[in-house]
Amino acid sequence: MKLQKSSLCIILIIIGLLSTITQSIRFELESGHTKCIAEDIKSNSMTVGHYSIVNPNEGQPLPETHKITLRVTSAYGNSYHAAENVQSGQFAFQAVEAGDYMACFFAIDHQPPLKISIEFDWRTGVAAKDWSNIAKKGSVDAMEYELKKLADTITSIHEEMFYLREREREMQELNRATNSRMAWLSFLSLFICLSVAGMQIWHLKSFFEKKKLI
Structure with a gap:
C-alpha cells in the first residue's frame, strides 16, 4: 500500500x-x-x-x-x-x-x-493530447489515467533521446567534414605561401644576376 x-x-x-x-x-x-x-x-x-x-x-x-x-x-x-x-x-x-x-x-x-x-x-x-477527453472516453480511474499519461510521457522522452542522438550524430559528421576541409585549406595555404616565397627568391636571384651583384 x-x-x-x-x-x-x-x-x-x-x-x-x-x-x-x-x-x-x-x-x-x-x-x-x-x-x-x-x-x-x-x-x-x-x-x-x-x-x-x-x-x-x-x-x-x-x-x-x-x-x-x-x-x-x-x-x-x-x-x-x-x-x-x-x-x-x-x-x-x-x-x-x-x-x-x-x-x-x-x-x-x-x-x-x-x-x-x-x-x-x-x-x-x-x-x-487532450487527456481530459481520453479519460472521459476511456472511463478509466484516476490511477490508470495517470499511468497512461506517464507511459506516453516516457515514450515521448524516449523518442526525444533518439532525436537528440541523431542530431548529435549529424553535428559530429558536420564537424568532421569541417575539420577535413580546414586541413585541406591549411595545406593549400601553406603550398601557396611556399610557392610565392620560391618565386620571390627566384625573381630576386635573377635580378641580382642581371645586375651582376652576385
Whole structure:
C-alpha cells in the first residue's frame, strides 16, 4: 500500500512538472509590430496551438482595433497555418519536417499606437493530447489515467533521446567534414605561401644576376 502511494506521488510530481512546462504564455504586442515565437518540433510530432486577444475591458466586446495576423512556418519556410485580422483562433498539424517552427504575430497598424495582450498556448508531442477527453472516453480511474499519461510521457522522452542522438550524430559528421576541409585549406595555404616565397627568391636571384651583384 505504501509502495502504491509513493508511486502515485512520483507520478503526480512528474505530471505536475510537465504541466508547468506546457502552461500558456501571455505577451504584449504593439500595433504595427511583429513578434515571433519559436518551438523545436520533431518530425511526425503532433502540435496544437490556441491564441486569443485578452479583452482589456471585461464584460464588453473586443474593440475592432484589436486584431492580429498569425503565420506558422517551418524551418524550411513552409506555411502550416495562416490567419489574418482575427481576434482568436487555433491550429493543429503533424510536423513533417524537424526543426524550429516559428509562430509570428503581427498587429495591424493603428494611430495612436496601442498595445495588445495575447494569450498563446502551444503544445507539442504528449502535451498536445487532450487527456481530459481520453479519460472521459476511456472511463478509466484516476490511477490508470495517470499511468497512461506517464507511459506516453516516457515514450515521448524516449523518442526525444533518439532525436537528440541523431542530431548529435549529424553535428559530429558536420564537424568532421569541417575539420577535413580546414586541413585541406591549411595545406593549400601553406603550398601557396611556399610557392610565392620560391618565386620571390627566384625573381630576386635573377635580378641580382642581371645586375651582376652576385
